[in-house]
Amino acid sequence: MAIDGIAQKTYGQAEDLDNGETKSFCVPVDYKITVSMGDGDYDGTAAAQYVKISGTEGETEELQCDADFAVTGEDVECTVSSDKYIGDYRCLVWRTTTAD
Secondary structure (H helix, E strand, O other): OEEOOEEOOOOOOHHHOOOOOOOOOOOOEEEEEEEEOOOOOOOOOOOOEEEEEEEOOEEOOOEEOOOOOOOOOOEEEEEEEEOOOOOOEEEEEEEEOOOO
């Protein structure tokens, strides 16, 4: 079985789902994030960057935004993925690991 071209685990035996049991089958959603870096002497960073994305129905887990944030004066893009349902996007919470 595939959803949006992504292969999913197939449950073919009755014992895979017990009586009265509910299981969620979620397809991951990719979020593309663009950050405009300033061009000052201290605007770039080599530190790891993390995000949580909040919506009308919930929030993603903390996700690492993996990109080259050491550049200055350019846009930097990363894509993060989560299978948590958040409803309509409302905000992004950003966390950095150092002060550099």
